[in-house]
Amino acid sequence: MPFQIIRNDITKVKADAIVNTANPEVAIGEGVDSAIYKAAGRAQLFAERQKIGRLLPGEVAITPAFDIDAKYIIHASSPWWEGGNKGEADLLKQCYNKSLNLAAENNCRSIAFPLLATGTYRFPQKLAMEIAVEAFTSFLEEHEIEIILVVFGEKSVKVSGELGKEVFSVIDDEYVADTLSKEYRYEGVPEELSDSEAFNTEDLEEADEERDYSACFAPRPSKNIGHLLSSAAFGRGFEKKAKKSDSLDDVIKGIYKDSFENHLQKLINKKGLKNSEVYAAANISKQYFSMLLKGQVKPSKEKVLALAVGLHLNMDETVDFLKLAGYALSPISQTDAVVEYFIEHEEYNVMKIDIVLFDYGLDPLSNG
Numbered sequence: 001m002p003f004q005i006i007r008n009d010i011t012k013v014k015a016d017a018i019v020n021t022a023n024p025e026v027a028i029g030e031g032v033d034s035a036i037y038k039a040a041g042r043a044q045l046f047a048e049r050q051k052i053g054r055l056l057p058g059e060v061a062i063t064p065a066f067d068i069d070a071k072y073i074i075h076a077s078s079p080w081w082e083g084g085n086k087g088e089a090d091l092l093k094q095c096y097n098k099s100l101n102l103a104a105e106n107n108c109r110s111i112a113f114p115l116l117a118t119g120t121y122r123f124p125q126k127l128a129m130e131i132a133v134e135a136f137t138s139f140l141e142e143h144e145i146e147i148i149l150v151v152f153g154e155k156s157v158k159v160s161g162e163l164g165k166e167v168f169s170v171i172d173d174e175y176v177a178d179t180l181s182k183e184y185r186y187e188g189v190p191e192e193l194s195d196s197e198a199f200n201t202e203d204l205e206e207a208d209e210e211r212d213y214s215a216c217f218a219p220r221p222s223k224n225i226g227h228l229l230s231s232a233a234f235g236r237g238f239e240k241k242a243k244k245s246d247s248l249d250d251v252i253k254g255i256y257k258d259s260f261e262n263h264l265q266k267l268i269n270k271k272g273l274k275n276s277e278v279y280a281a282a283n284i285s286k287q288y289f290s291m292l293l294k295g296q297v298k299p300s301k302e303k304v305l306a307l308a309v310g311l312h313l314n315m316d317e318t319v320d321f322l323k324l325a326g327y328a329l330s331p332i333s334q335t336d337a338v339v340e341y342f343i344e345h346e347e348y349n350v351m352k353i354d355i356v357l358f359d360y361g362l363d364p365l366s367n368g
Helices: 032-040 042-052 088-105 125-140 162-184 201-208 224-234 248-255 260-271 275-281 286-293 301-310 315-325 334-344 350-359
Strands: 003-007 017-021 060-064 072-076 110-113 146-151
Touching: 003 350, 017 032, 017 088, 032 042, 042 060, 042 072, 060 088, 072 088, 088 110, 088 125, 125 146, 125 162, 125 275, 125 350, 162 334, 162 350, 260 286, 260 315, 275 286, 275 301, 301 315, 301 334, 301 350, 315 334, 334 350
Parallel strands: 003 146, 017 072, 017 110, 110 146
Antiparallel strands: 060 072
8 A cells, every 4th residue: 555554663664764853953852863863873873964964944864774674764854833833834844745755766665754743843733644644645646655654652642633533523423323313213114015904004103102112223233235235226316126136236237337447437537537646545556546447356345435535526426436336334334434524524535534543443444
């Protein structure tokens, strides 16, 4: 995958280049800077640092990695946060962009970053994350490189900052209530049973007072196939009803005439997007994306959700896109709920989604 987020000590991550939050002066700083000097060999790395001289905020430089299992260390001089009115965001963008370009110039196929400037430099976590994601996404539209965001420290530290709290607040307070109302609301008697003597609504109403229906409202796992058949038969705009003898493939074929890969290409054209914009935003490699368009691989549900984000689909389009691939949203999946939140808020970037999922102990879409 082009981008992944992991929890590890950056000095132990295997990558062609690792990025160090460098002290602007020719000195060894605290935190990641100190750990990198210790792992690489303090004396030999500091000798190289002396050759570089002072690094102004926004500037980067490259040295050998010495005893670290990498080819290079890229030293990025991050800006101090001073309220946001002194160009701090632009300087931090420069740190990411220059580091990535320096890695490409030195033929690196992988690069590991900490979340720059969020420690000693006190950059707001959410803003720092968004700047990193924007830089990574833009770079991956033009380059093939593996980018690893490395988180080290307490598991309670949230890389996404306030964004993750906002997302899960909505899920906790609104999503569950909305889901329950949709899943268990009474929608009347099916048309085909309305005239049946065996289905007498008056008898049911009389019996209601004597029966205990509490068990009916206990949450239970939803099954994708059952949900899909129900949605396919009675969902938006579909007149065909599923017969008991219909297989899942029969139902899908009866609804859609296009193959998944043809439908994917049509959506790209309809949205006026470039292929590179789609696979970068979806955090899918160029090679895998090419195989998808050729019909050479069957995407997982996670990959289909990632593509829905990369294609800038709305929720109705996403539901139909999932159906075409043989999947459905689950009312009890927190991962699905997070993706729905981002789509409904028109935040079309899987890296950002993966960071929020990571913060809350859920598997990123990139793992699927």
